[in-house]
Amino acid sequence: MRPQRILVVGAGHVGLYAALRMSKKLRAREAEVTVVDPQPHMTYQPFLPEASAGNISPRHAVVPLRRELRNCHIVAGTVTDVSHDRKVATVQPIVGPPREIEYDHIIVAPGSVSRTLPIPGLREHGIGFKTIGEAIYLRNHVLDQLDVAASTTDPAVRERALTFVFVGGGYAGIEAVAEMEDMAHDAVKRYYPELSIDEMHWVLVEATNRVLPEVDRDMGAYTVQVLLKRKLDIRLGTRLESCVDGIVKLSDGDSLPADTIVWTAGVKPSPMLDFVDLPKDQRGRITTNASLQVVDGDEVVEGAWSAGDCAAVPDLTGAPGAFCSPSAQHAVRQANQLADNIRSVIRGRQPAQYKHKHVGSVASLGLHKGVAQVYGIKLTGIVAWLMHRAYHLSRIPSTNRKVRVLIDWMLALFLRRETVSLGQLHDPKEEFTDVTPHIPAPPEVPAPPTERQPATAGRR
Template identity: 50%
Template sequence: MPAGRAARIVIIGGGQVGLKTARLLHRHLRPGEADVTVVDPRSYMTYQPFLAEAAAGSVEPRHVVVPLREVLPGCQVLSAEATGVEHENRVVTLRVADGHIERLGYDVLVVCPGSITKTVPVPGLAEHGTGFKTLGEAIYLRNHVLSRLDAAASTMDRELRRRLLTFVFVGGGYAGIEAMAELEDMTRQALSSYPIDPGEPRWVLVEAMDRIMPEVSADLATYTLDLLTARGFEIHLNTTLTSAEDCHIVLGDGTEFDAGTLVWTAGVRPNPMLAGTDLPLDDKGRVRTRATLEVEGCPGVFAAGDSAAVPDLTSKRPGATCPPTAQHASRQATRMAKNVLASLRNEPLRNYRHVNAGSVASLGLYQGVAQVYRLKVRGPLAWFMHRSYHLLAMPTLQRKARIAADWALSLPFRRQVVATAEQQNPRAEFVRASLK
């Protein structure tokens, strides 16, 4: 570490890992020991487990994000995109808002840029599909689904009405199941205000595996599948999306139909910015780390989260790595902050080890599944456990209070089910007025 000056710690990524690491470092660094800089294109962290509830109107979208500058007052926050790392020169390359390129030196580097949606080259997917990983996508999807109801209620064309009311979700993991279940629950509640029969909306799930939700046991996955089927969901397992041109859906099992909504939640992949670094990557494009979270062959560089291949010391499988879950991200951030402090103070680093505690999922109001170690819960209790766990995990007391207030207001009052479509293109009305 540099003598006579504070070390510079640069954290790439302001997501759950980056935010928690920065907060812990700032809290435990000695005066003058180090300066912390967080680099992220967004000025906030999104708590992704609440995205489905934000999309369904159970939680105000602004309450599921945490402003970085608000919670990191002692750190420098740069709203920029990290495009490369030259560890040999200890430099990070940044692209700032106007496209200008800058170079930022570091003594200790923390790499946690998160992941992006994993897609495959399906015809029509890029033109008609949307992901479900960011706050913007959640807000868009909420407005889009409600706007389909508005449009369907305003036409007498049966074919158009059928297409508008067909919603397709590709991917049966937690993200896809929670998003689809919450939005269907919201839609069912909204139908009392529309001249639409409850049986008209068509919800279709497409999953390439022979089961859904691999994060939970097979019996809980089967319970979830039966619950969704009872609610009218159309499930296609062992099936892939082969085409979505003109929003005409073609599945691998030969099923074809038109749809008004296509949501892609079929996995994630490491942030592509890692390809512009000289850090060691595995065959999936993740940064290779030791169990201490220090990057292999790169002293002073640490990595964690979705874009890091962290050895899973609790697994019996040779070469196993930790899965990209919020549970691991939060705990890796804690261990990484402690190891960064240890490296600054020439103290020994400790290995990251965590036994998976289980998973919780919401399937709409008062419905859910949970698996905590060997305990398996379903129904309202599991739904309550989901909300309780994530409320406790949500950073800052202020955000916890706002989310709890949203839930409290939803008890005597129904969800707000208005579509503000102008949010999708707010300048459209002004442009039309200017051209007249």
């Protein structure tokens, strides 16, 4: 009997953890696990703010797939079509023609992307905060803006360079603006005598009347108070209406020029789901039951599984009709349950239901500052900050990454934070191109015609 072929689409929290658990819990003669993802690593997104602020190395916020999933087959490419009727997925590798991969079970977990709105100028001037590349770019860009402001004699250029607008008051937006302001504050204080800390204008725009909707209102209000004490400009109940030419226009009537516009206003399921012939809800999420099996109404779609941000997973601990929130906390636990359920089905047993009551949330507000609400206990300040670090250190996969992140934090206790921009990373060929002359390609010389041999040549 041949092993069951398990295809994992996406190597985020769900894909990586599920593949890792199956590779440990299933014997080689039981299953072969293939993981498809265009990136060679999994990004641990809760560490993006710290990586962007320079508290940890960006390399340590990602987990290499080939190192962690040694017993799995890794395919670097993008799934462009899934025909579940035939149980075949079409994959476009990084280079070369597309290929088809057959499977017996498929885990569809491509995750989510930034949920943007049709706002004029956002595409041209905005930057997301969901990938390690975006985090590195934002760090370099903010430090570049400090250099721009310190070098110019034009007050308008200086004001524009020192205005930083973040849109979205969820965890991603709050942690991003808090960590980046903390880094810039430290840089200006230590290394930019030409600049004043009061010249920087950090703006947080949130469409609702509160931040951090995952915690109680008093904790959200505390977060706003902490940021206001640091002289951040908090605009609640305000929407971004336009940012054409870098002129930020808000729904409260205010307008301000800014060269830094960061979009963190929510996520939506990956567009890759458009090419999957599996049932989806009105929000584009794959519909599943509590066992993480894909369902079409009440009917289970055999061999199809999903979890995480791209799936509508019923929340058995919530009100009837509630779904699990798109958080790393649920994704990791769903991945483990999903892997165990596939193992049960392969061995002829029934899958178990996923049931997990949300433990709580933790957030960093910069060095030695944080907010936490865990099991109903509310903590603030350095205690919450330490809990934030301890929790995420325990959750990032692999001992290798745990040790490297811990060393980064320990070094930061004795050494000053690095505040140098490596902006050339984003266009490394520019200097070489400038000094290399353009030489047009030589014209192609047609090949000489070959002489045709007479039909009787060689005959006797």
